[in-house]
Amino acid sequence: MKASTDYYHENSMFHASATEVMGTRLDMVILGIDRAKGDLLWQQCRERLEQLEAVGSKFKADSETTAVNRAEPLSIVTVSPLFGQLLTEAIGFRQPTRGCFDVTLGSCSAVEFRSPVELVVPASGLTIDLGGYLKGRAVDDMMAVLKSGGVTDAFIDFGGSSIMGIGSHPAGKGWPVSVTDPYSRRVLATFSLRDASLSTSGNTPAYNGHIVNPATGRIVSGNRLSAIVAREALVAEVLSTTWLVADEQLRREILPQFENVYNEFVYN
């Protein structure tokens, strides 16, 4: 992670910016605090991000996810408590999303823990990809850091696709953001985020073929975009991925399983 910070005295505005974090960039804007406090909170956020990356990155050769993905079928792998916690939480979304959100990419039917830190690898082996989960978890965790630091107004943008508005922009209520069609650049919708999170998911001209339907193992292709506004970034994140995979009927069935979803749409 490469990071830098700025401070704007006249607005009491702190801005932290990072690249190479979970494969993307992160911006955090906090209002109404002094520089030292901003640095402190940002430091805490960074530590959390680093912990999450060490556990969850499927690309880092030394991450726990990599180790688990390489483990022999039926072996028992010792994992950190954090890994166990994250995996359990991530897998927990499989049922309410009717299998549409599956961090195991359909590679197993159940993950069994012999103890909180001992994972039993199923006979089929495991392929875990926490990619669609981790950013949402990270945004919620950063929000918790900010809230516990007494922050009332802030804006977090993780990779342009996971966004959280806490409190309000100084000139209005909430934080207004718009979603645009990456192909036509037309504005598709505008949302006001006030203690709410927006997650968008979909193919862009630049990045295609990263979403896999776990049921079929096939890549979701074409110009399809989903947007979810929810109180929790993680819920928004999970549902925006789910919305790309699930059809209309299934989406109606899944929606009531989640609380505090304020807005949702999918655009073809």
Added chain:
Amino acid sequence: MTDPSRRSFMRSLGVLAGSAAVLSTAPWLASCSADKQAAVTGERARIALIGTGSRGQYHLHNLKLIPHSEVVALCDIHQPHLDEASQLFPEAKTYTDYHALLDDPDIDGVIIATPLGTHARITLDALDAGKHVFCEKAMALTLDECKEVYERYKQCDNVLYYCMQRMYDEKYIRGVQMINDGLIGDVVGMRCHWFRNADWRRDCPDPSLERLINWRLYRETSGGLMTELASHQLEVCSWVTGKMPSKIMGMGDIIHWKHDAREVYDTVNVVYKYSDGRTISYESLISNKYNGMEDQILGSRGTMNLATGLYYLEEDNSRSGIKQLLSSVRESVFSAIPAAGPSWRPETADAYIPHSILDGVTHVNNGQSTIGADHDGSEDILASFCQACITGERAVNVVEEAYSATALCLLGNKAIEEGTTIDFPDEYKIPYMKF
């Protein structure tokens, strides 16, 4: 089967092969689909290795991790290398004459990791012996040899692979896919280079072994920088454009490592020109490593640097949304920030922003090793070959790509020697090539 990391080979390729768009970008992945991978579970290809030097041993380490393979025979004319390999696979039979190895009916496929000068002969003999063949790059030392191997391949049914591992490297596949999707606009040119600062020599215990150990330095066994390094990069250029250059010019010399008896250039600059005017600018030098190794595809709207796994946009809007937000706070303006997606309003780009082709992938091959790098596709292409030894399924276009790339390398050397611009000779064109 002790190292469990074998399990991850080809998995991501299996997922990629599920996409029709990816298959049109990289048709050779058709044999890597998850279904086809699953179909060989429990079976084992009986593999032999000819040439147990450094690259051969690198393959042996990877074979240990490929569950559908079994190393049954090893061959080398240099006993110390054969002994080293034998320690890795003590059960495998050993040979010092590859002809004897090819007579063994209990071998399905052979890997050829010998010096370039021997590739064609051993490949032809192995195909004639009914074996499936995985040969190291480049294809062969001369264009005539390449043509002979290509024609034999066309006549037989055996599987033939060339180790052009970029074709199986996920970041290359996705990167080329992004180019085909229009991310960087029209491809207007290519710049590839490979820089090292090392003499390319290996320790030689006895002068009588010099030409065997340091085969890379002599023309009867090696095409030098063009065949050893440029071959991979020129393959990428023909993959990306789907076309072949029609004119070649170049310069090269021995400028730094001149105090030994080497015969191959230690610096080359070759320009390839397509019929539509675009060029590939190729450069390699082994007495300065500042520029490293890069495969840059230049587009009217951006640059894809496949080797580093990063791309850059000419007009990059990705940062300016937050800039807009910061100024809206400072100016007390309340208006919607275009937050999601790559839709931020453009501002003057102060610098190019690197974007990763693959989320989170930071390991890149810096090109400094003469043996190979981890996770550069070599493991996957080898695993794919082992699977093909079981199924008999050929990998679409792999031989054609290797032929095309090797022809460009050899013609680069020829252009340097002749000091003139040469046309791609008609007699070496194959139907796959479009000019």
